[in-house]
Amino acid sequence: MSLYDDASLIMYPSGYKEDKIYSLKPTDGSGDLTFSRASTATRVNADGLIEEVPVNKLTYSEQFDNAAWGVLNSASVTANTTTAPNGTTTADTLSFSANPSSTIYQSITVPAGQTTLSVYAKTASGTKQFRLRIDTPSGNSSSDFTATTEWQRFDFSLTTTGTGVTFYIINDNAGTAGSIFIWGAQLNSGSTAKPYFPTTDRLNVPRIDYTGGGCGKLLLEPQRTNLVTYSESFDNAAWEYGGITKTANAAISPDGTSNADKIEITTLVTPNLRQSILVTQSTNYTFSFYAKSSELSVLKLAVYNLNGAAFIFENTEKPINDEWSRVTVSFATPSGCSSIRVFIFRNSDSLGSFYVWGAQLEEGSYATSYIPTASATATRIKDSASKTGISSLIGQTEGTMFAEFTYNGVGNTGVYEVILVIGTNTSNLIALNKNNTTSELYAYAINGGVIQVNSVGIAGTNIIGTHKVALAYKLNDYAVYLDGVKVFTDTIASVPTCSSVYVGQSEVLAQQLGGTINQAILFKTRLSNAELATLTTL
Numbered sequence: 001m002s003l004y005d006d007a008s009l010i011m012y013p014s015g016y017k018e019d020k021i022y023s024l025k026p027t028d029g030s031g032d033l034t035f036s037r038a039s040t041a042t043r044v045n046a047d048g049l050i051e052e053v054p055v056n057k058l059t060y061s062e063q064f065d066n067a068a069w070g071v072l073n074s075a076s077v078t079a080n081t082t083t084a085p086n087g088t089t090t091a092d093t094l095s096f097s098a099n100p101s102s103t104i105y106q107s108i109t110v111p112a113g114q115t116t117l118s119v120y121a122k123t124a125s126g127t128k129q130f131r132l133r134i135d136t137p138s139g140n141s142s143s144d145f146t147a148t149t150e151w152q153r154f155d156f157s158l159t160t161t162g163t164g165v166t167f168y169i170i171n172d173n174a175g176t177a178g179s180i181f182i183w184g185a186q187l188n189s190g191s192t193a194k195p196y197f198p199t200t201d202r203l204n205v206p207r208i209d210y211t212g213g214g215c216g217k218l219l220l221e222p223q224r225t226n227l228v229t230y231s232e233s234f235d236n237a238a239w240e241y242g243g244i245t246k247t248a249n250a251a252i253s254p255d256g257t258s259n260a261d262k263i264e265i266t267t268l269v270t271p272n273l274r275q276s277i278l279v280t281q282s283t284n285y286t287f288s289f290y291a292k293s294s295e296l297s298v299l300k301l302a303v304y305n306l307n308g309a310a311f312i313f314e315n316t317e318k319p320i321n322d323e324w325s326r327v328t329v330s331f332a333t334p335s336g337c338s339s340i341r342v343f344i345f346r347n348s349d350s351l352g353s354f355y356v357w358g359a360q361l362e363e364g365s366y367a368t369s370y371i372p373t374a375s376a377t378a379t380r381i382k383d384s385a386s387k388t389g390i391s392s393l394i395g396q397t398e399g400t401m402f403a404e405f406t407y408n409g410v411g412n413t414g415v416y417e418v419i420l421v422i423g424t425n426t427s428n429l430i431a432l433n434k435n436n437t438t439s440e441l442y443a444y445a446i447n448g449g450v451i452q453v454n455s456v457g458i459a460g461t462n463i464i465g466t467h468k469v470a471l472a473y474k475l476n477d478y479a480v481y482l483d484g485v486k487v488f489t490d491t492i493a494s495v496p497t498c499s500s501v502y503v504g505q506s507e508v509l510a511q512q513l514g515g516t517i518n519q520a521i522l523f524k525t526r527l528s529n530a531e532l533a534t535l536t537t538l
Contacts, residue, residue, distance in 0.1 A: 243271030295352030
């Protein structure tokens, strides 16, 4: 029998939808984690491309009677009138008046570039012509379609030059009154319609990340803001330069579209590409961007303190090759520094060219997932995955908590970054964290407000990278195993009452992991030391 057969809850990030991560065990939904982020975010998908989550940029993609959809010229929507392509009674009737401009629409903000809209449609009988249309700051374009009595997915693509887009499902050019059933509207980046993803407010979709290949992992990160503007548009005036030429949209970027810019150095007299940004003094920052070589193989980065009129660092060399890679550098702003200039490169030993995409400056000592920007900075809210009210799935007098995780940080001072927590409140919980001053593993338990286990930091357990960890608990019998090795015990400790689980973060402790969770498992028994060693061996 596998140890997994004895588990009471197994979270393996394979199934998810908006607001939810499904548990593999139990299968009745009682162990499904609630997920929230309150913002969009990016991930690396199974094809190795960076994409926004969710790919569908429209809100309320199956609820055309929602206020997110505008109505013009006597069009009307009747909700849930027939069976949708997924077998549920969620398809709506869209009725057009005798007006060629009778329409429903949704206005959204998307990055400039290739975009594709799609919708499922059919008729109750006969055929009905309609149009899909996209309006952009530079004009509009539409395409004609004919709905039949069978569900079809209709799609239409174009390249936008601005960030404001309005998507219309509109009557035919002749203005023929009539109706169609519609379901599953989507607008996604790229020149083809991607697999349909349903949305409501589209802000709380888990990120299953495939960085490095292999199986997907649940990406959980703290809140970060990209302080760079026009992060993909290096031909914009926000990017100052000298001694170079810039060619916009010259190559396929890490998101799979033709929006990477080419930079060619034309003189060796201080060539540079830079942007000036407001910052906070005496604070850690990380600057990053994606680059690949056309001819150059080395970039010389720099950051300049505009208040102190001196470089924080310069000529920091970063190698690049003919494959996309993320170039990163971390630094601290000096006292009195409130404005800096970041250089994607400053100086070069040779003429030549390279490609660049996705610049980011964020407060923190390591780079997090890419946050695209246009004319303003953008913030990704922290990820949150938890389940409350599950006392029956948590061992109350004994148990084991296990996680396989990847930690990307470098030991942020003053921050206990959570791997896995079970608990009820700040007075009753058991936690596996990162130490607040180092990257060592930290075990902690408190019962009725009295601290029972407090390892502070388990010496020698640097957890940067991928690891398996388990904490087993029972009255006067706690043990922690990391990567198959026992690293901590406590023989004088009681067990708190716990009713909730927090994965990769804790609302109770207000702490956040910077990394991914491959899997998390709870057992209602204290596994033996031999079983703990087996469970955690990489």
